[in-house]
Amino acid sequence: MIATQEQFVDWLRSVAPYIHAHRGKTFVVAIAGELIAAGRLNALVQDVALLTAMGVRIVLVHGFRPQVEAQLREKGVGSRYSHGMRVTDEVALDAAQEAAGQLRFEIEATFSQGLPNTPMAGATVRVVSGNFIIARPVGVIDGLDFQHTGLVRKVDAPTISRALEYGAVVLMSPFGYSPTGEAFNLSMEDVASSVGAAIKAEKLVLITEVDGVIDAEHNLVPEMTVAQAESLLSRLPDPQQPTDTAFYLRHAVRAVRGGVTRAHIIPYALDGSLLLELFTHDGVGTMIADEHLEHLRQATADDVGGILQLIEPLEEQGVLVKRSRTEIERDIANYTVLEHDGIIFGCAALYPYPEQKTGEMAALTVHPSAQGQGDGERILKHIEQRARALGLQSIFVLTTRTMHWFIKRGFVLVEREWLPPDRRLRYDDQRRSRVLVKHLS
Missing domain, CATH: 3.40.630.30 (Gcn5-related N-acetyltransferase (GNAT))
Known part of the structure; x- marks a missing residue:
């Protein structure tokens, strides 16, 4: 019993510097749709609620690739990808809207739970979402019309910041709207990196189906400068799917170049990876920063x-x-x-x-x-x-x-x-x- 008590005290002391460092900071946390499909949403929400209790301000961006795929299968329609992006026709747009609506309600419901003997006991986490993104169409690339696939044009940073100051978690789906009212299917990574840069977040955390950046010897690279990451990207082929190393890395680099202090790529398959990355010395994924941190x-x-x-x-x-x-x-x-x-x-x-x-x-x-x-x-x-x-x-x-x-x-x-x-x-x-x-x- 005494040993257990000492271990607890040692652990609490070890995380105290991180708690002090993170209090009052803004983090953009992006979760791949695969995390939700794997049944890990409840644990992730508990970890996010814990961060908010420590004074961290959170923007949560969710992906929905597997959920859209499921919707399309139900409609008997296949997916089309090119240049690492989904081609969003009318059917795919409808599937994306259905998937986003279901995920939004599921995430909000999970934040509303307050079961005893869980990290959510006694927690009051307010979730705010809205039309914070103005988008533009990808258009035609190499003769292919991407139709309703879009890119972030502008982020309503003042409104997001006011919601964070109110103490709410800002929830964002990968959708944007044009001034004419058109809806565009965006990528989670584009939304997360754009929002992080717009609000000058301290961290962008991409919780993904990859472990991080893996080197030629198949070892995880725990830390990279932006210059090192850009050098690696210049030697890699253009990413075609999320499991490609360059897919998330290029968005992490973009966020840091845009003013985000740190960007992290971590695996959703490891329980508690968000907390382990933020509250341990070496973390569990790859961190990208403008310069060496040590x-x-x-x-x-x-x-x-x-x-x-x-x-x-x-x-x-x-x-x-x-x-x-x-x-x-x-x-x-x-x-x-x-x-x-x-x-x-x-x-x-x-x-x-x-x-x-x-x-x-x-x-x-x-x-x-x-x-x-x-x-x-x-x-x-x-x-x-x-x-x-x-x-x-x-x-x-x-x-x-x-x-x-x-x-x-x-x-x-x-x-x-x-x-x-x-x-x-x-x-x-x-x-x-x-x-x-x-x-x-």
């Missing part, structure tokens, strides 16, 4: 809260010496932080002793969710670079539990008498820390 830098006053959240659990366990907010604020220039997507995942401080040509590295910490990936070593190397820049010839650490980690990285054990005189006076006899030194070449 970097080491010198800390600033704005980082004090993040550093405190990172080191407090280790202070409570006795691994680190307790430091007050005042101490960290005073010494903030000594700290190096490892930041990923705006969240601090690691830190360390360097306290120089110029007369002895050495410096103490203190508070080396890596968040549990990011351990085992070499981040601790990266921070250490950065501290070594800072020490060399200050003309120091060595760095030392005092540790009670991680001696072997440092020894593996070139530190040697010395007696405490080795310490600079000022530091020796502040040695805590009760902690009985080991002193390890690394000489810098």
